Amino acid sequence: MAQGAIKKVVLAYSGGLDTSVILKWLQEQYGCEVVTFTADIGQGEELEPARTKAQAAGVKEIYIDDLREEFVSDFVFPMFRANTIYEGEYLLGTSIARPLIAKRLIEIAAETGADAIAHGATGKGNDQVRFELTAYALNPEIKIIAPWREWDLLSREKLMAYAESRGIAVEMKRDGTKSPYSMDANLLHISYEGYDLEDPWVEPGSDMWRWSVAPEQAPDQPTTIEISFEQGDPVAIDGKRLSPAELLAELNRIGGANGIGRSDIVENRYVGMKSRGCYETPGGTILLKAHRAIESLTLDREAAHLKDELMPRYASLVYNGYWFTPERKMMQAAIDETQKVVNGEVRLKLYKGNVMVVGRKSESNSLFDASIATFEEDAGAYDQGDATGFIRLNALRLRVAGRRK
Structure with a gap:
C-alpha cells in the first residue's frame, strides 16, 4: 500500500x-x-x-x-x-x-x-x-x-x-534478567520458543520455567482440592465461588506449586513447518482432568463419544484461527447443549506433576446407578441373562464371516 x-x-x-x-x-x-x-x-x-x-x-x-x-x-x-x-x-x-x-x-x-x-x-x-x-x-x-x-x-x-x-528506548530487562526465549503469556499459559529449543534434542534448562516448580522439587505431600462445575464451567474451588479469571489464576498458583502443567512439544504449524515449543499450563491441565471426570458421571455414553470425535476438529479450528466461523459456532452449540447436565463436584489430588481424580459427584445429574453397576446381588435391577441375546446379535456378522473362512 x-x-x-x-x-x-x-x-x-x-x-x-x-x-x-x-x-x-x-x-x-x-x-x-x-x-x-x-x-x-x-x-x-x-x-x-x-x-x-x-x-x-x-x-x-x-x-x-x-x-x-x-x-x-x-x-x-x-x-x-x-x-x-x-x-x-x-x-x-x-x-x-x-x-x-x-x-x-x-x-x-x-x-x-x-x-x-x-x-x-x-x-x-x-x-x-x-x-x-x-x-x-x-x-x-x-x-x-x-x-x-x-x-x-x-x-x-x-x-x-x-x-x-530513531531514538527508540528499548527495555532490555524487566525483572533484572532477560530471557533468551520468545515468550508469550496469558491467564491460560506461558510459552517458550527459540534459542536452544530450536534443537528438539536439547532438554530445556531448569531456569527457563517461570510458573511451576520442577515436579521432583514439589511438596512431598499431595494437595487435595475440589472443583465445582455448573453447566460445564468451573465456578468454585473448595466451595469458594470465584470469577472465571480468579478461578483460573488460583488453579495456576496451586498447580504450579505442585509441578503441574509443563509440556515440551513438537507441533505442526498451520503454515506447514514443524515447531518445537515448551508450555506451562498448570490451571488448564487441572481443569481438563476435572472436566472429563464430571462428564464421565453425567454425560450419556453416545453424547460423550460423539464429543470426543468432534474434539480434534474443534482443536484444529482453534489452532488454525477459525474461531469466528460458522463451523466452530455450530460445533460450540452442539457441545454447549451437552453441558446442561454437567453439574457437580470433582475431588483431585495434585502430587509432583500429577493430577489424580479421587472423587466425583453430581446430586442432580449423575447417571451412575450403584444398584445396576454393583458386583453384589442387584435385586433384579439388571437381568444378566439378557446379555446372551445381545452378544449373539452383535456376533452375527462375525459368525457369518467365520463360516465362510
Whole structure:
C-alpha cells in the first residue's frame, strides 16, 4: 500500500522491541496516525509502561484494556467444554487468545475511525493467520498491515539498529534478567520458543520455567482440592465461588506449586513447518482432568463419544484461527447443549506433576446407578441373562464371516 493510502491504523502494541519499531515504521512508511492497543489477558506484566512509550512516540489515542474476565469466560471456558487439546498435548494457550485480541482491534478501529489494523506476528508463524482470519470475519473491508511481511528488518540486530537510529528506548530487562526465549503469556499459559529449543534434542534448562516448580522439587505431600462445575464451567474451588479469571489464576498458583502443567512439544504449524515449543499450563491441565471426570458421571455414553470425535476438529479450528466461523459456532452449540447436565463436584489430588481424580459427584445429574453397576446381588435391577441375546446379535456378522473362512 502506498503512503497516504492509510489515514489511521490500530496497532496491537506491547511496548517491546518489535512493536516499538513497528509503531515508528508505520509513521514513517505510511505517514499515518497510529492508535495503540495493549490487552491485559493475564500476562502478569505491568502494562502502564506501554502507555508512556506510546505517548513518547506521539500517539494520541492509547487503549490499555483489561480483558481477563472476557478471555476466560468467553474463550477459554467454551474451549474447555469441548475438552480441547491439539495433537494430543497442546492446550492451545496462545491460539485461544488471538481471536480476542483481533476482535478488540476491530472494535477499536470502528471506535476511532481507523481504516487499518497492524500486528507484529511474523510471516513464519500461526499468529498472523489467527489475527487476520478473525479480522476479516468481523470486518471484511478492513485493511491489514503485517510489517514482518513487508520490511527488511528480519533480525534482532536490524531491529536494534533501527531503534537506535530513531531514538527508540528499548527495555532490555524487566525483572533484572532477560530471557533468551520468545515468550508469550496469558491467564491460560506461558510459552517458550527459540534459542536452544530450536534443537528438539536439547532438554530445556531448569531456569527457563517461570510458573511451576520442577515436579521432583514439589511438596512431598499431595494437595487435595475440589472443583465445582455448573453447566460445564468451573465456578468454585473448595466451595469458594470465584470469577472465571480468579478461578483460573488460583488453579495456576496451586498447580504450579505442585509441578503441574509443563509440556515440551513438537507441533505442526498451520503454515506447514514443524515447531518445537515448551508450555506451562498448570490451571488448564487441572481443569481438563476435572472436566472429563464430571462428564464421565453425567454425560450419556453416545453424547460423550460423539464429543470426543468432534474434539480434534474443534482443536484444529482453534489452532488454525477459525474461531469466528460458522463451523466452530455450530460445533460450540452442539457441545454447549451437552453441558446442561454437567453439574457437580470433582475431588483431585495434585502430587509432583500429577493430577489424580479421587472423587466425583453430581446430586442432580449423575447417571451412575450403584444398584445396576454393583458386583453384589442387584435385586433384579439388571437381568444378566439378557446379555446372551445381545452378544449373539452383535456376533452375527462375525459368525457369518467365520463360516465362510
